[in-house]
Every structure is written in structure tokens, then in C-alpha cells.
Amino acid sequence: MSPAYSTTFAVLDIRPEPYAVTPILSARVGIASVGDEPVHAIALRAQVRIEPGRRGYTDAESAGLLDLFGPRERWAQTQRSFLWMHCATTIPGFTGGSEVDLPMSCTYDFEVAGSKYLHALQEGTIPLQFLFSGTVFIRGSTGFAVQQIPWDREDRYEMPVTVWRELMAAHFPHAGWVRLREDTMTALTAFKAQHGMLGFDDTVAQLLATAEESA
Known part of the structure; x- marks a missing residue:
């Protein structure tokens, strides 16, 4: 963006969406803008990644992660950041700053790497990285201007494992999903x-x- 205008994003909280038909987490995202013109709207996208190297693991969790990362002695080579999901939302106009809910649709399919990882965790937090992108529409005195969110807009968030377990318990109590041919x-x-x-x-x-x- 131009030097006169910039937007930053921060993940403030993540909680289960209570009234959704399918499993959805809701990430509360704080937005701060620097510039003279009000924001007319933002088409926001986010790539959400899991960074497994940012936390430690018990022996029981290590056994559950064997399929993903191999034995613990190989983790220095195998525990890389990996994609969990893409999500998006449209943000209405504001001036200065705002907070919005970013929906994160989830699956309990054990064939998906993210679900395998999350299912293995028993305590602590889930280390997430949000990579933001999208388009900002600015309304000025002479009309509208369109600017892209810079590539370096990102944030990290430690989501409690209990949040994930609460979401899955609400939609799939005492159950899991396995995909078969x-x-x-x-x-x-x-x-x-x-x-x-x-x-x-x-x-x-x-x-x-x-x-x-x-x-």
C-alpha cells in the first residue's frame, strides 16, 4: 500500500461458533488502519497454518503424531509448518479500527493432516499462523481507491486445545470420522x-x- 495508508490485523480470540450446522470456529480479528480516508470495505482472505515446532509434546501425543512426523528423533527434519485451511470474509466500512469474526470451517476427517494433528493433542495450545491477504476499498473525496493488502500481514495465535475439543464434542460427541474407499x-x-x-x-x-x- 502507499505510505499514506496501511492496515494491520491481529487475532484476538478463537471460539466455537455455537449455532452453525457444520463445525466452524470463529476467529475474532482486530483491524487497525492508518490513513486519512475511511475504509469502505475489505475483502479479507487468510491462510491458516499450523506450526508444530512451536510447542512441546507428551509421550502420548508423540505416539499419536507418529503417522504425521515419524519418530521423535526425526522431528527436526519432519516437523514443518503446514496448511490447515483457507478462509475469507467481507468487512463493512469503518474508520480507524474495527473487529470482525472470521469463520473457519473445520473437518474431523482423520485422513486430513490437520485433523490427525489436532486429534493427537491432549493439552496445551495449538500454534497457528494467519497469513492475511485481500483487497481494501477506500472511499475518498474524489471517489474510490482499491489497494491490495501487503504480503507481510500476518499474526500468530496460540489456540487452546480445549477450544478444538469443545467444537468437535458439540458436533460429533464421542465419535470420529474415517474415510473409506x-x-x-x-x-x-x-x-x-x-x-x-x-x-x-x-x-x-x-x-x-x-x-x-x-x-
Whole structure:
């Protein structure tokens, strides 16, 4: 942006959205602008990344992260920042500063790296990095001006693990999601019907018990 105008962003809080049909976190973002003209609107985008190297892990958490990062002795090479999600919102006009809610749609699919990581955590915080981008529309005395949010606008936030667990407990109490191939799902459905089982949870439990007996 020009030297006469700039906008900065800071993540103030993250909480579960209580009335959403699907799992959504709401990030409260503070915005500060420096310039003479009021902001007409901002089309804000954010890339949210997880930075696993910014925190420590218990032995139990380390076991849950084996699939993602390998054994602990390799973490110096494997624990890199990775993308969790993209999110966006439109911010109405303001002068000087404002606060807005940035919706963050989440998934509990264990095949997704972010969900695997979050599921393994038992305590502490989740180290997040927000990389902001988008377009600022400024209304001046001679009309509108359009400026891009600079590439270096970012913020870090330590989200408590309890926030994630509260969100998942509200939408999937005592449950999780595993993605299966279509042919695997067909075979599992047939096994369930042949053995008169009511649900897939009972079906998988029976298969696990049979496998343990055969081991």
C-alpha cells in the first residue's frame, strides 16, 4: 500500500461458533488502519497454518503424531509448518479500527493432516499462523481507491486445545470420522447386513474382536 495508508490485523480470540450446522470456529480479528480516508470495505482472505515446532509434546501425543512426523528423533527434519485451511470474509466500512469474526470451517476427517494433528493433542495450545491477504476499498473525496493488502500481514495465535475439543464434542460427541474407499464401504455394509448388526460401529468392533482372537 502507499505510505499514506496501511492496515494491520491481529487475532484476538478463537471460539466455537455455537449455532452453525457444520463445525466452524470463529476467529475474532482486530483491524487497525492508518490513513486519512475511511475504509469502505475489505475483502479479507487468510491462510491458516499450523506450526508444530512451536510447542512441546507428551509421550502420548508423540505416539499419536507418529503417522504425521515419524519418530521423535526425526522431528527436526519432519516437523514443518503446514496448511490447515483457507478462509475469507467481507468487512463493512469503518474508520480507524474495527473487529470482525472470521469463520473457519473445520473437518474431523482423520485422513486430513490437520485433523490427525489436532486429534493427537491432549493439552496445551495449538500454534497457528494467519497469513492475511485481500483487497481494501477506500472511499475518498474524489471517489474510490482499491489497494491490495501487503504480503507481510500476518499474526500468530496460540489456540487452546480445549477450544478444538469443545467444537468437535458439540458436533460429533464421542465419535470420529474415517474415510473409506467405495468398495471397502460396500463390503463393510454387506458384512453388517449378513450378521444382523445395527450400525457400523458394532460392525467394526466385531471385526476387531475377530482379528484379536485370530492373532
